[in-house]
Amino acid sequence: MSDKKVIKVLAKERGEKLGDLFGIFFEDLNHAADGGLYAELVQNRSFEFDPIDRKDYHALTAWEKVERGDAKAEIFVEDTYPLNEKNTNYLTLTVIEPGDGAGIMNLGFNTGIPVRQGERYLFSCYARCDTNSTKPVSITLESTDGRVYSTNEVVINSSEWIKYETILTANETDYSSRLVLTTTEQSKIYFDMISLFPERTFKNRPNGMREDIAKLLADLKPKFMRFPGGCLVHDGSLNPDDRDSMYRWKNTIGDVEKRPARRSNWGYNQTLGLGYFEYFLFCEDIGAKPIPVLPAGYDPHHQRIVPIEELQPWIDDALDLIEFANGDTSTVWGTKRAELGHPEPFGLVYLGIGNEEVGEPFFERYEYFHKAIKEKHPEIKLINSSGPFAEGSEYDRGWKSARENKSDFVDEHYYQSPEWFLANYHRYDVFKKDDPKVFLGEYASWGNTYYNALVEAAFMTGLEKNAHAVGLACYAPMLCNIDYVNWKPDLIWFNNNSVYGTPNYYVQKLFMHHQGDYTLMVETNGLQTIEAASSKPIAGKVMFAGDYSTANYYDIKLRNMDTGEEKSYDHFVLEHGSEFELDNIQWENYQLSLKAKKIDGVRGFKLFFGQSDDKNRLLWEIGGWQNQDAVLCSEVNGRNSCLTQSLFAVETDREYHLELEVTGRHIRTLIDGELINETDDKLPVIEPLYYSASVESLTGDIIVKVVNVQDTPVKVQIELEQIGEEDLSGTIYEMSGYELEEENSFETPGKIVPKQHDITVKANTIDYEFPKQSITIIRFNKKSSI
Incomplete structure (x- = not known):
């Protein structure tokens, strides 16, 4: 042979037809929009930063007072005579002694405002003064030590808000410059919406995208772009007028100065300058189909829920978005799109409802969205949710909802170790062709090394081969500003002047450029699996951790399920920040039984098992993230994979009977006799x-x-x-x-x-x-x- x-x-x-398999996902975290893809160079341009965005924010964040020579001035933010009702803050500059110039300076993002020699920058602001007399204001780009790179002037000449514009051309390159506005007259001047844009944006769009980042995205040639998130879609108040509201698309279109500032749940301010109209334009510019994601009136993070009888406005938002994207100019929202400068439809095909949803309230509400949208727009392909984990009761609930409602896609998300991706290469082999298709809306292995990219490439060949089940897939997150990191790994990293793609980026690019339209049958010879699946038992230390809670553990028993040998242990109290090693177990099949009671804290109980060291172990956490779930996780070389998840909240001062059963690599957990988690910790084949x-x-x-x-x-x-x-x-x-x-x-x-x-x-x-x-x-x- x-x-x-x-x-x-x-x-x-x-x-199978491969369709729109590989695309990208934009989520505004890591300052992906403001200070990132959105080309605005001024931070806090409308003085709307607030502690609700981040504790250390205030209305003058990123601004400083300028007093030169003997100048004396005062600056403060007020809201008595605003530019508009959506953004009420503006800055008041009172020049007491003009000296050599008094005014304000913006620090930009990262190290400052990047300027390049010979390039032009578009300055604009709204301003007024106390009287109709003329007040000349010098606009300059300067180094941190005061060297001037460009200067021009606007003359404020009205007591009413007027937009003033000028152009600055840099005579040097400096990635840490400042924008400075000064006057040499004794005066009181009011400023709002102070903006500086590079004249050269991607495709030269006004209010457009930073060219280098946008080009890197365009070079991928993605089939689609999902936006604007992510957790920010549903995390927030139910009132669209609240600063911390859920992401409401209608707040993000129209004149930028009339778009309300928004708290991002990632801990910063969103100007919404990059809004839904800009997202649609950008998708068109890079040849990607848009996949907007809308909230369904349910915030699982804080359990804020729109009553069913008040759900219609949320459904109307979805219907209006479809009309905004696809309606002709005889429709209300098609007319609005045309007024914004795009009479042609955007050709919306896909629409996501919800993001990483867990809990019955979402799926109860999804049905109403699905029915209303399909009745009016049967051509729109609807994407349901299956939560943020690859397995478990909430994942199953999402798939049940999708099958019952006949959703077109189910949005799956998971971030796992490279070893998990190798072990689950055949994940979609058993998915049925007549089920809703998978939209793998967020996935990545933990890291931006070549090894991560290699493993992801291997996994992606499995996505292609299972095109009967997987219809869409996109790596996440996409963008990260090096100075504002909320999450990593990320596909693309940038600072205020340069950008690079990770090895993961180049894998995605290869697969997008060379996707093909139909899979082809492949036969092989001599390529049998070279490493059989290991049956190595889950053996090692059993450890308890008190990361976020103090708890009492007692009636602890460990039983060998093969021999019947049983061990008993003394009770102990584990306080915040402490650990306790129970034993080092080398059995293949065993059961741990104990009782536990939370004394105080924000979470519940945390138990490690099969631990060889603190980077290789399994975890059972009860009352985990926000005290909302019970998870089984595997950690390999310090990289975590959530194997399965179920909803569960731990009450204080209540006794729980906990049971952990390990049979080979099969794991079951029970709480008060009820099965909570069940999974296999697969090893790579x-x-x-x-x-x-x-x-x-x-x-x-x-x-x-x-x-x-x-x-x-x-x-x-x-x-x-x-x-x-x-x-x-x-x-x-x-x-x-x-x-x-x-x-x-x-x-x-x-x-x-x-x-x-x-x-x-x-x-x-x-x-x-x-x-x-x-x-x-x-x-x-x-x-x-x-």
């Missing part, structure tokens, strides 16, 4: 190669993707069948030769990138050695369409 390894691609055996194949209809190109995660090369013969006898040309795109822990950086942004070279294919066959730990895409070119 031959040891030859063969991948045979059957070019006529088309499988390493495939000799991870592969998929597709065909591109327009060109007829055959695309073969192969990922080798092993530390040795694998030599394979690739055979293309059913395409005739003509010779083919081809191009290989490959990532290989990198250490697993290597990353890209601002200093070396192109350290890990794909390389390409051309090949000639004789008799429809090539022999190729896939390097160790490599990602390879081979595009076979054929003149005639297949």
Whole structure:
């Protein structure tokens, strides 16, 4: 029997349509919008920052008073005569002694306001003065030590709010400059909406996107973009006029000065300058289908719930959004879109309702949205939710709702260790074709190393091969400002002047550029699994942790389920911030039984088991995040995976009977006799190669993707069948030769990138050695369409 390894691609055996499989997800965290993709350079331009956004914020955050020479001035923020009712704050500058100039300075984001020599910057502000006399105001771009890069002047000449504009051209490059407004006259001047935009934005859009970040996104060629989040969609008050309201799309369109400031649940202010109209424009500019996500009147973070009888305005918001995107100019919202400068429809196809929803209130309300939208717009594909975990009772509740309502997609989210992704490579093999399709709306392995990218590439071949079940997928999060990190890993990192893609970015780019339109059948020979699934038992230390609560543990028993041996332990009290090691268990099958009572604290109980060290262990947490759930997690090399989750809240001073059962790698947990969690902690089964194949209809190109995660090369013969006898040309795109822990950086942004070279294919066959730990895409070119 031959040891030859063969991948045979059957070019006529088309499988599932790949459709809009790979796209991107924009969520405004990590200052992805303000200070990021949104090109505005002034921070807190309308003086609306507030402690409700972040405790250390105030109306003058990012602003400083300027007093030069003998100048004396006062600045403060008031709201008695506002520019508009949506943004009531404005700054009052009282110049007592003009000296060499008195005024205000904006510090920008990051190190300051970035300017480049020869480039033009568009300044604007609204201003008024006490009288109709003229008040000249100097507008300058300066270094931190006062060197002037550009200067111009506006003359305030009215007691009414008027918009003033000018252009500043930088004569030097400085990424830490300041915007300074000063006057040399004794006066009282009022300012609002002070703005500075680079003239050159992406596609030269006014109120547009930062060019370098936007170009990196456009270069991906994504099929879709999901926006604007994320948890910020549903986290907030039910009142759309509240500063901390849920994300309401109607607040984000129209004149930017009339858009209300919003608290982001990520701990900063959202100006909403980047709003729904801009999102739709950006999707159009990069050729991506828009996937907006709307709240359903339920905040699971704080249990704020719209009564069913008051749900209609929320449903109307969804219907109005569809009309805003797709309606002609005879409709109310189609007219509004045209007034904003886009009479043509945006072509909305997909709409998400809810984000990472858990709890019956959401799914009760989803049904109303689904029915109303499908009755009026059956063409819209609706996306339901299955929570933020890959498994568990809330995940199951989401899928039940999707099946019952006949949702088009179910939004799945998970962030896991690389080992979890390898262990769950076949996750979607068993999903049914006639079920709603999966929208893998958020996923990533923990890290931006080459190893993370390698493993994600392997997993993505599984997404392609299971196109019968998976319709859409996007890595998350997408953007991160290096100085404002809420979450990592992230696809793209930036500061105020430069940006780079991670290895993960280049994997996504490869898969988007070479997706294909239909899967192709692949037959293999000699590629049997090389490492059998390990049955290594979950053995090791049993530890209790008191991270957020003080609790009493007693009646503790540990039983060997094979031999019947039983151990008993003394009761103990575990206080905040302390740990307690119960035992080191090397049994294969065992049961831990105990009683526990929370004395105080914001969470419940935390138990580690199977611990070899503090970076490799399993966790059972009861009353976890916000005291809302019970989870089983696996930690491998310090990277966590939530295996399964159920809702559960721990009451203070109530006794709970807790049971943990471990059978091989199967785990069950019970509370007061009720099954709460059940799962398997799967170990990776390493495939000799991870592969998929597709065909591109327009060109007829055959695309073969192969990922080798092993530390040795694998030599394979690739055979293309059913395409005739003509010779083919081809191009290989490959990532290989990198250490697993290597990353890209601002200093070396192109350290890990794909390389390409051309090949000639004789008799429809090539022999190729896939390097160790490599990602390879081979595009076979054929003149005639297949």
